[in-house]
Amino acid sequence: MELIEFESKEKLCDYIKQKYVKALGAGREGACYLMPEGYVIKKLNDEYYESYIEKFDGIDIQSFVFAFGGIIVNEFVSALMLRYIDGSEIVKVNFEKYELELLKNALNILSKDIKELSARGIKAIDVYGRNILFDGKFFSLIDAQCYEFNSYPFLEGINIVVIMKEIYKNIFSKNMFATSFLLSSDLKDYLYDYYLLSHPGELIDGIKDEFYRKYREELNTLDDMKRVLRVK
Ligand SMILES: Nc1ncnc2c1ncn2[C@@H]1O[C@H](COP(=O)(O)OP(=O)(O)O)[C@@H](O)[C@H]1O
Numbered sequence: 001m002e003l004i005e006f007e008s009k010e011k012l013c014d015y016i017k018q019k020y021v022k023a024l025g026a027g028r029e030g031a032c033y034l035m036p037e038g039y040v041i042k043k044l045n046d047e048y049y050e051s052y053i054e055k056f057d058g059i060d061i062q063s064f065v066f067a068f069g070g071i072i073v074n075e076f077v078s079a080l081m082l083r084y085i086d087g088s089e090i091v092k093v094n095f096e097k098y099e100l101e102l103l104k105n106a107l108n109i110l111s112k113d114i115k116e117l118s119a120r121g122i123k124a125i126d127v128y129g130r131n132i133l134f135d136g137k138f139f140s141l142i143d144a145q146c147y148e149f150n151s152y153p154f155l156e157g158i159n160i161v162v163i164m165k166e167i168y169k170n171i172f173s174k175n176m177f178a179t180s181f182l183l184s185s186d187l188k189d190y191l192y193d194y195y196l197l198s199h200p201g202e203l204i205d206g207i208k209d210e211f212y213r214k215y216r217e218e219l220n221t222l223d224d225m226k227r228v229l230r231v232k
């Protein structure tokens with residue numbers, strides 16, 4: 001865990017203001033800035049004890065962005081240092097143009113990482129679309145405030161459902177054709193099933209198979225689905 005000290009909050013604010021490359025966004029807990037060194041400073045609205053960041057120490061799971069460092073002012077944590085993700089919040093991503101195979105791969109990787117998260121005793125509490133970024137290849141979960149850290153392993157199924165549901169909602173429910181296709185298919189009963197959510201690749205394959213069975217057309221993207229269903 002890297003710790004940097006600043007004399008006062010004013011000095012920290014001046015430092016960020018003078019150096020930041022890009023303001024990335026703000027939420028309830030703080031505001032994020034990309035720094036020239038390539039990492040993110042999240043300036044927190046509140047102050048926390050050092051134990052707040054110690055729990056992130058040694059956690060290295062690709063899909064989850066937990067702080068690798070903190071900025072201390074008067075013995076309290078005032079900002080976090082985070083790995084930068086060059087992506088967009090999934091609520092703003094148009095998933096229709098992406099190859100389903102690419103999404104399948106991304107979901108499989110995330111699913112593997114959620115298993116690791118659970119094994120480490122971390123519980124996702126309040127994961128929603130604005131805290132999940134997609135960079136065109138991978139999903140990354142930001143906002144360390146949305147997790148609870150325990151010393152015993154946590155039920156993998158609950159983490160998977162909480163996170164995957166939010167992602168499926170953003171990939172499929174934003175597309176009217178995909179939503180009605182899914183709801184009219186045999187897959188609808190399984191859509192939020194733990195088994196399928198923990199094997200996301202099988203769900204994507206299921207959608208492709210079902211679509212081919214019904215329309216005799218290969219489905220590579222959700223755009224294809226739109227195109228085929230509109231012309232039929
Ligand atoms: N590591 C990061 N890489 C890129 N963008 C980020 C990163 N962390 C946060 N952001 C951007 O800043 C916004 C606010 O960050 P977040 O940690 O979610 O703050 P809050 O806890 O206040 O909601 C995010 O929605 C996202 O757009």
Ligand SMILES: [Mg+2]
Nearest residue numbers: 027130131143
């Ligand atoms: Mg947030």
